Amino acid sequence: MSERLSAGLLCIAVLGAVGCSQPPPRPSAPQAPATPPAQIAPWGLDLAARDTSVKPGDDFYGYADGHWLDTHQIPPDRTRWGSFDELGERSHDQVRSIVEALPDGAPAASNEQKVGDYYRSYLDTEAIERLGLTPARPGLDAIGDARTHKQLARLMGRADLALKAPLRVGINLDQKDPDRYAVTITQSGLGLPDRDYYLKGDTVYANLRTQYLAHIMRLLALAGDHDAAREAHAVLEIETRIAKLHWPAAKRRERDLTWNPRTLAELDQLAPRFSWNLLLSSEGVDAQAQFVVRELNAVQDLAQLFLKIPVDDWRAYFRYHYLADHAEVLPKAF
Numbered sequence: 001m002s003e004r005l006s007a008g009l010l011c012i013a014v015l016g017a018v019g020c021s022q023p024p025p026r027p028s029a030p031q032a033p034a035t036p037p038a039q040i041a042p043w044g045l046d047l048a049a050r051d052t053s054v055k056p057g058d059d060f061y062g063y064a065d066g067h068w069l070d071t072h073q074i075p076p077d078r079t080r081w082g083s084f085d086e087l088g089e090r091s092h093d094q095v096r097s098i099v100e101a102l103p104d105g106a107p108a109a110s111n112e113q114k115v116g117d118y119y120r121s122y123l124d125t126e127a128i129e130r131l132g133l134t135p136a137r138p139g140l141d142a143i144g145d146a147r148t149h150k151q152l153a154r155l156m157g158r159a160d161l162a163l164k165a166p167l168r169v170g171i172n173l174d175q176k177d178p179d180r181y182a183v184t185i186t187q188s189g190l191g192l193p194d195r196d197y198y199l200k201g202d203t204v205y206a207n208l209r210t211q212y213l214a215h216i217m218r219l220l221a222l223a224g225d226h227d228a229a230r231e232a233h234a235v236l237e238i239e240t241r242i243a244k245l246h247w248p249a250a251k252r253r254e255r256d257l258t259w260n261p262r263t264l265a266e267l268d269q270l271a272p273r274f275s276w277n278l279l280l281s282s283e284g285v286d287a288q289a290q291f292v293v294r295e296l297n298a299v300q301d302l303a304q305l306f307l308k309i310p311v312d313d314w315r316a317y318f319r320y321h322y323l324a325d326h327a328e329v330l331p332k333a334f
Helices: 003-021 060-071 083-100 111-123 125-131 134-145 149-156 203-222 228-245 264-270 276-283 296-308 311-325
Strands: 167-174 177-187 260-262 291-293
Touching: 083 111, 134 149, 134 311, 149 276, 149 296, 149 311, 167 276, 167 296, 177 296, 203 228, 203 311, 228 296, 228 311, 260 264, 264 276, 264 291, 264 296
Parallel strands: 177 291
Antiparallel strands: 167 177, 260 291
8 A cells, every 4th residue: 555545544534533523513403384374264163153042953043043143233234144244244355455455556557557546546536526427428328329129228238337127147057057157037127125125015115115216316316317206206117017027036046947948039939029139249148059047937028028118218217227336436426
């Protein structure tokens, strides 16, 4: 073995001995993993709502929700309150927090910029008061320009107007085939919550109708209608006639009764003089092979009623609902 190699091995041995003479460093304690912030609130079945003094076999609803019903009040600004309403409120609060956190200088044409501008314009009450009815004028003019039932039928399908009308076209899951969507045609057209508000004769409903009539008159007058009183009575009369044709809520829950597939040709047979093609083409769904009619005879009767009511009265009806449906973004007077 050469001296150079022997010396090298000796140095390695000495260095190794020196290294071994030092105690090895203690391994550092493992870092505890950071606990991520909770993304959802506690969840599960809330048993606190139960009233255990009630036997489930006697009154399961009272057993499951009795304590909640006894201890919760409907908020004064609501007509109903429950778990779904609470979830809705939470969702609104969360969305508002997200929108309010958007930066003012978001990139131009980005979704953040569009949403932020939309939200800020909604809150800009000074601009809303200053503009008055100017933003609503194109829609009001479109309604005022209609001279025939065919033109009105086309207006009913315009997405930019979103007019309340006696017939409503929508897209929903097909209740007989959950793997596909269906274009549905259903009864609509009421400004009050339900047909009973128009048809019941007791004092409570009669007073509500009186107040509703005054509200219709006020909005039409604010929009500059010179014959607002007559028009308001015409609007209420239209809605009363619509209500008489509506199916009651209980009947609408019968699934077998609310699935009535029809082709466009069959719709034309259902109400021959109604312009189905104009309504559906304006909605952008006229090429569909099939439409599901929810309340078959009610839809038929409403389509026929549409043709019996003068165009002038329909224009007043559409003007009122266009204003009422956009009142939250119009000046405070509305």
